[in-house]
Amino acid sequence: MDNASFNGDINGSERAKKRRRSNEHSVKEGEKAINIQVVVRCRARIEREVAANSPIVVQATPREIKVWANSQDMMPYKTFTFDKVFGSDADQSRIFDTIVIPILQEVKAGYNCTLFAYGQTSTGKTFTMEGKLDLSNGTMSPDAGVIPRSLYYIFDTLEAEQADFSVKISYIELYNEELKDLLSSDSDNRQLKILDDVNRKCVLHGHEEILIKNAEDGINVLKQGSIKRQVAQTNYNKNSSRSHSVFCITVHIKETMPDGEDLLKVGKFNLVDLAGSENISRTGAENLRAKEAGKINKSLLTLGRCINSLNEHNQHIPYRESKLTRLLQDSLGGHTKTCIIATISPAKLSYEETISTLDYAQRAKNILNKPVANQRVTKKALIKEYIGEIERLRADLLAAREKNGIYLSQDTYQNLVDENQIFQEFKHMMLSVTSQLESKYNEIKSVHIGFGELIYNKTREFMERRENEISAIVKCIEERIDRSIQQKDQIIQIFDNQEQVTINLNTELSKFQEETQKLIDQKGQELRNNLSATFDTFQHELSNQFEKMRSYQVKFEEDISFLMKTAQDHIALQNQAIASFRSFTHETSNSQIDCMIEQKHLLTQLAEEDVLMRKSMEEEVLANVLETLKKYGDAHSAKIENVISTVQDTIQKNVDSVKSLNEACTNAADEMNTANTTYLVNFSNKYDASKENLSALENGNRLTRVDTIENSIYTQLDECKDVFKSKILSLDTFASAAVKESSELQRRHVQSFNSFAMDVTQGFSEFQKQFLKSRVESEIMTKNVFDLNQANTSAASGLYNNFANQVHQSREEISLIAEKFNDPDTKIRTPTTKRSHFLNITNLP
Numbered sequence: 001m002d003n004a005s006f007n008g009d010i011n012g013s014e015r016a017k018k019r020r021r022s023n024e025h026s027v028k029e030g031e032k033a034i035n036i037q038v039v040v041r042c043r044a045r046i047e048r049e050v051a052a053n054s055p056i057v058v059q060a061t062p063r064e065i066k067v068w069a070n071s072q073d074m075m076p077y078k079t080f081t082f083d084k085v086f087g088s089d090a091d092q093s094r095i096f097d098t099i100v101i102p103i104l105q106e107v108k109a110g111y112n113c114t115l116f117a118y119g120q121t122s123t124g125k126t127f128t129m130e131g132k133l134d135l136s137n138g139t140m141s142p143d144a145g146v147i148p149r150s151l152y153y154i155f156d157t158l159e160a161e162q163a164d165f166s167v168k169i170s171y172i173e174l175y176n177e178e179l180k181d182l183l184s185s186d187s188d189n190r191q192l193k194i195l196d197d198v199n200r201k202c203v204l205h206g207h208e209e210i211l212i213k214n215a216e217d218g219i220n221v222l223k224q225g226s227i228k229r230q231v232a233q234t235n236y237n238k239n240s241s242r243s244h245s246v247f248c249i250t251v252h253i254k255e256t257m258p259d260g261e262d263l264l265k266v267g268k269f270n271l272v273d274l275a276g277s278e279n280i281s282r283t284g285a286e287n288l289r290a291k292e293a294g295k296i297n298k299s300l301l302t303l304g305r306c307i308n309s310l311n312e313h314n315q316h317i318p319y320r321e322s323k324l325t326r327l328l329q330d331s332l333g334g335h336t337k338t339c340i341i342a343t344i345s346p347a348k349l350s351y352e353e354t355i356s357t358l359d360y361a362q363r364a365k366n367i368l369n370k371p372v373a374n375q376r377v378t379k380k381a382l383i384k385e386y387i388g389e390i391e392r393l394r395a396d397l398l399a400a401r402e403k404n405g406i407y408l409s410q411d412t413y414q415n416l417v418d419e420n421q422i423f424q425e426f427k428h429m430m431l432s433v434t435s436q437l438e439s440k441y442n443e444i445k446s447v448h449i450g451f452g453e454l455i456y457n458k459t460r461e462f463m464e465r466r467e468n469e470i471s472a473i474v475k476c477i478e479e480r481i482d483r484s485i486q487q488k489d490q491i492i493q494i495f496d497n498q499e500q501v502t503i504n505l506n507t508e509l510s511k512f513q514e515e516t517q518k519l520i521d522q523k524g525q526e527l528r529n530n531l532s533a534t535f536d537t538f539q540h541e542l543s544n545q546f547e548k549m550r551s552y553q554v555k556f557e558e559d560i561s562f563l564m565k566t567a568q569d570h571i572a573l574q575n576q577a578i579a580s581f582r583s584f585t586h587e588t589s590n591s592q593i594d595c596m597i598e599q600k601h602l603l604t605q606l607a608e609e610d611v612l613m614r615k616s617m618e619e620e621v622l623a624n625v626l627e628t629l630k631k632y633g634d635a636h637s638a639k640i641e642n643v644i645s646t647v648q649d650t651i652q653k654n655v656d657s658v659k660s661l662n663e664a665c666t667n668a669a670d671e672m673n674t675a676n677t678t679y680l681v682n683f684s685n686k687y688d689a690s691k692e693n694l695s696a697l698e699n700g701n702r703l704t705r706v707d708t709i710e711n712s713i714y715t716q717l718d719e720c721k722d723v724f725k726s727k728i729l730s731l732d733t734f735a736s737a738a739v740k741e742s743s744e745l746q747r748r749h750v751q752s753f754n755s756f757a758m759d760v761t762q763g764f765s766e767f768q769k770q771f772l773k774s775r776v777e778s779e780i781m782t783k784n785v786f787d788l789n790q791a792n793t794s795a796a797s798g799l800y801n802n803f804a805n806q807v808h809q810s811r812e813e814i815s816l817i818a819e820k821f822n823d824p825d826t827k828i829r830t831p832t833t834k835r836s837h838f839l840n841i842t843n844l845p
Ligand SMILES: Nc1ncnc2c1ncn2[C@@H]1O[C@H](COP(=O)(O)OP(=O)(O)OP(=O)(O)O)[C@@H](O)[C@H]1O
Pocket: 042, 043, 044, 046, 119, 120, 121, 122, 123, 124, 125, 126, 127, 128, 237, 239, 240, 241, 242, 274, 275, 276, 277, 343
């Protein structure tokens, strides 16, 4: 089917609206929100993991998965809870029986259901979904996965129920964000596209849906498709899948209603095998692989982001950011029943990926879907859909024929020849019907012509009457216009008067302006003259002041030079005093030095004498120690006393001379001090007097002159003000006279307008009266025409009935041929479309 909705919605409009609202997670009446079912399957360690001696770090219980960071740890790192958990002991049939059979029952009940396999590469996604597809003696292998088991289950159960049903399958792949139909022939280059229908519902366009007769058929088709799947080699798994695949089983089951009408239930089952969710760098993927992995991740990342957004109840869910999420939008937060199988490895090697897969699955658990059963389809609607498809195929065929010719089998050719013959018969029939219709048409036309003439005459009569009335109204309006013109002239007159007043006012104003300008010029000139005289006087005064200042300056300079001279004399005196003090000091120092020398000499002499004395004493000691000692003592004491008194005299002399030096210094200093103080007092007195003289000169001069000038300017300004006041007074008088005149004019103006308005209103009411009269007559005329039309219609209806009978007869005949021609369109066309169809046929050659 060319344009199938991916989720099999036939009547999508209402449900598309609901789906858009479904992310609000509010349960609406008749819609029960249920969580997505999430189960975990943990396989046994595979060969590679055993060879690597990677210990088991995962333990599965019926509802929980425990994961250890290290196998020696006492406590698990994390415990996750899910709807169901399957350990390595769970075989394919257990998974199918526990998880898939309930889903298939929903599919058979007319729901859309989706089963995702999500997990790290080589954890068993493909094993779970497809498993071993080989059959031995028409029996499935125990390792057969969900898809083959589902096909068997559908056929076995429906056949056992003796149901009237059909099964179609499609198989598509999403690889590098490109869609590929795994069931189309290699020569079929049609691009698969996801389009939005009018309800913004994603519709997959251009993929094959194959009708299968039994489960084996389905498994063979699946096998062929699987071979086409893109696989890429990574470090982890030789057949590691790099693509996402969606295998879709659509079941149509006939149901007979109590009223006998046949309806079709449609259920869909999407089986999604996602690409490996592992981290790219850990797989060692490079170059093309990295690119591929990047693209794959885009879909997986978007799937994760959608899950997160749904989990956080966000307003916006980024479905449109990847093809995978666009395709499966209805399965995540929509109206589909959804189950996710998260597959994991028990080995420590995959510890991080296992935690990431389980976190992902945990988040998905919170997504709410609101499953709604697909609306039953009537047989008629389905047949109509098929007829549409046949039409499209026929158009394709026609297009193919119009090219350079195509190969046709003998049977098809014969069929075409037969069909052509039937078509020729049909065409002749059409032509005869058309000629009958033509004669009926001419009959009706002549009746219509008669009716038209009648209408024309009545209308002309009416128009003539109307013309007379209108010309009366026009005359009345013309009279009004004449009167209005007269009033307009009056108004123009008033405007002219008003203009004259304005001109007068303007003249007065310009006169006032001129006089004011003159006055300003005159006063300006006077002010300028007065100011220049004042400035002359001021200049003269200033030069006098400068003269005085100069004489003061001369005197000041004289005072300064006097002070300088006094200072110089004083300094010379001081120099003299210093020189005499220096010579006195020199003398005193010299006499002191002499004194010192003398003292030194005396002491030397004393020492020498002492030595001599000691020598004689040594000699005398020997004779008479005691006497000698006494003698020596007396002599020595006398000598010492003598020297001391000499030294004391000398020191006294020194003290006296220093004292007199001190006195002389003090006197000299006192003298200098007195002289300096006198000099400073003189200088300061002179300076203060000069300063006072200068400032008195300056102050007195400035105050006198500025006051004089200010007074003169103020006097002149006052004079000007008086003149302006008198001018403004006279302008006021004139303006109030002008305003009075203007208001008089305005009053007259308003009066004139009022009378004009009254006249126009009167004219209008007369016109209205006339118009109402015309309208009444118009209505009478319309009624007459309507009666006439009624009479004509009843006359024509006989003819039309006759015509309809003939058309009916023709339709019967055409149906007979159409049945042979198998043209479903003919049956459903309305008489109107049929008429246009006939008219077209008359144009045929
Ligand atoms: N439950 C299981 N019992 C027995 N063998 C299993 C089980 N699960 C997986 N295997 C085996 O593990 C290997 C990898 O499984 P499979 O190819 O299904 O992984 P995958 O997740 O689909 O990987 P990829 O993402 O690369 O497609 C296969 O040889 C498969 O037979």
